[in-house]
Amino acid sequence: MMAENNDSVTRRRFLRHSVWGACLAGLGGTTAFLGSKSRKTDTVWQIDPEICVACGNCSTYCVLEASAVKCVHAYAMCGYCKICFGFFGPEPFDITEAAENQLCPTGAIKRTFVEDPYYEYTIDESLCIGCGKCVKGCNTFGNGSLFLQVRHDRCLNCNECSAAAACPSGAFKRVPADRPYLLKRVDHA
Amino acid sequence: MIRLGYIIISIAFFLIVCGIASGVERFPPPDFVETGYELPSPTTPQPRQNIYEYIDAVVLLAALGLASYLVLKKRSRRAIFVLMVFSLIYFGFWRKGCVCSIGAIQNITLSVFDRDYAVPIVVAVFFLLPLVFTLFFGRTFCAAVCPLGAVQDLVLLRPVAVPNWLESGLRLFAYAYLGTAVLLAATGSAFIICRYDPFISFFRLSGSLNIFILGACFLLVGVFIGRPYCRFVCPYGVILRQLSRLSKWHVAITPDDCIKCRLCEDSCPFGVIKVPTAEWPARDYDKSKKLLALLIILLPILILACAWAVSTAGDLMSRTHATVRLADRINLEESGKVKETTDASSAFWATGRQVKELYSEASNIQAEIKTGSWLLGGFLGLVIALKLIVHSVRRTRIDYEADRAGCLACGRCFEYCPREHVRLKEAKQTVGGSE
Known part of the structure; x- marks a missing residue:
């Protein structure tokens, strides 16, 4: 009885050792597989402005209190219009900077006079909530120089981006961390 | 010339109606001859460095x-x-x-x-x-x-x-x-x-x-x-x-030999300390032998049953995929069951992609998830069967020891062991010796 017991113990031990070895080999294999596929540079989340429909989900779904997505202005594409569809609401009372005329819910767009009849529009990122109202206006009636981008000084780079999961157009993608922006450019082709 | 103007206006109007005209130069950027204004460029704050x-x-x-x-x-x-x-x-x-x-x-x-x-x-x-x-x-x-x-x-x-x-x-x-x-x-x-x-x-x-x-x-x-x-x-x-x-x-409760003092018995908040077990009475042994045989025969049946049960939830699980959800919505809109569009569906219509292409992509994903749900069910069936088998087998244990699988190695049990105190030279006399 005793001898049999010992025998089974050694058998069990042998089995355990071999399974242990197999597990280690498996982990080694996984390491090799991942090593062969791993990227040198990390990736970060970014919005492709050509696909983005400015639905406004970014402002509410981001895990941060104030979304990491903000409006960015490609000045080179801007028409510097006096009546900007990204700045003024659909039926402004007056063409002035007064709050009731503005489209932006937080007044994050500053309108400054440059020369007649041109006005410069700059985004105050500390106020911008990434709702995309101005982006929609500018895309529909203007040059489309306003667009949404993930700002990487704020983004936590979550493994699954909550805003990306809520994006209706699939505009979110992972881009290399050394080129983290997908900026709109002038296309004079 | 007038004709050309018409064409341009109609194209511009068409683009406005579509609402897809991103990056269209409707208002040519000025060149600012009077003031010498220089175009600012958008800032690009960099992400956290790799290092x-x-x-x-x-x-x-x-x-x-x-x-x-x-x-x-x-x-x-x-x-x-x-x-x-x-x-x-x-x-x-x-x-x-x-x-x-x-x-x-x-x-x-x-x-x-x-x-x-x-x-x-x-x-x-x-x-x-x-x-x-x-x-x-x-x-x-x-x-x-x-x-x-x-x-x-x-x-x-x-x-x-x-x-x-x-x-x-x-x-x-x-x-x-x-x-x-x-x-x-x-x-x-x-x-x-x-x-x-x-x-x-x-x-x-x-x-x-x-x-x-x-x-x-x-x-x-x-x-x-x-x-x-x-x-x-x-x-x-x-x-x-x-x-x-x-x-x-692996973590051991005692630093050297277990003296079966039972002091550690209730020390684990996760309930993974296994108490020594006596050998089985012959009657129980025979009974559990039969149970084990039954469970081994049941194993493939259990796997199949679970696989089938989980596969019925396959369609529900495929709804977590955005493409499948979108295809469902587009299907509803196409067949006229719903009138209004969602953000996702209007974004899809704006791309001008073929509906058929979307449907085939979605049905591929659905098929994948369906297959996966069979495998998932089989896996769960196997886990349940193995759990039952393990519970019907009793091993004889001599010492108090932490269950290797469940032990979280938090170390709460160490101080309950008198041998540990001996080790730490906090107790001069061995507890075993005083008995």
Whole structure:
């Protein structure tokens, strides 16, 4: 009885050792597989402005209190219009900077006079909530120089981006961390 | 010339109506001859540098090494606790709990199934290092490195024992969670482990209210039932359990010999201390032999039954994939069952893609998830069957020892062992000798 017991113990031990070895080999294999596929540079989340429909989900779904997505202005594409569809609401009372005329819910767009009849529009990122109202206006009636981008000084780079999961157009993608922006450019082709 | 003007206006009008005219120069940018105004360019603040990610990996390695030393050699609950608090602060509150080893399961799975997806090195390190350490030293990762474990360990004040059968049954959830997470990550549907990480809202001190409430519930339950997430939910814990069974070295309650004093019996808040068992009476032995034979015959039936049961939920699971949801919506709109469009469907219509193309893509994904749900069900059936088999087999145990799979290596039991006090030279006389 005793001898049999010992025998089974050694058998069990042998089995355990071999399974242990197999597990280690498996982990080694996984390491090799991942090593062969791993990227040198990390990736970060970014919005492709050509696909983005400015639905406004970014402002509410981001895990941060104030979304990491903000409006960015490609000045080179801007028409510097006096009546900007990204700045003024659909039926402004007056063409002035007064709050009731503005489209932006937080007044994050500053309108400054440059020369007649041109006005410069700059985004105050500390106020911008990434709702995309101005982006929609500018895309529909203007040059489309306003667009949404993930700002990487704020983004936590979550493994699954909550805003990306809520994006209706699939505009979110992972881009290399050394080129983290997908900026709109002038296309004079 | 007039004709050309008409064409331009009509094109512009068409684009405005479509609303897809992003980047169209309707108003040519001025050249500012009068003021010499220079165009500003948009700022591009850079993300956190790669080097910090590598520091995280080094900290993880150091923490794992130190945890293993503290658990196996130093045997000091206090030191383990201090390291645990450090990990909570560093990996939890400083690194905001992301990326973590638990969530990394999904990245690894996706990289296996998606040819274009490559795992960042740091994520691979976070996935592999704890597994390797567990294979050698047991679950020291759970003891003092994982921030999710740490936050639950801190609130454990009034531990209540959970009966064995209940513990084992509830743990099935963790297997199901692991299987579902792997299935959904493999098909590129969602990363559910990240989505339902209950403590992430605490680490970030922001985020969705529902997850915050979920986390609060876990912590509230965790006051009485030690580490509920680790024991009944954590999908990484399921993998660690199996590796810990095989680990080369493992936590021992006693530093040398067990004297069966029963002092440690109730010391474990996670109920993993196994008490010595006597040999079976012959009658019980025969009875359980028959039961075992029956269970082995039942095994394939159980696997098939579970596979079928889970596969019925395949369509429901495929709804987690955005493409499948979109295809459903487009189908409804096309057949005229709904009038209004959603953000997603209007974005799809604006791209001008073929509807057929979307449908075939969606049905491919649905088929994949259906196959996956059969496999998931089979896996769960196997787990249930093996659990039943293990419960019908009784091993004789001579000493009090920690269950290798379930032991979280927290080190609470050390100070209950009189031999430990001898080791620490706190007791001059051996307890065994005074008897």
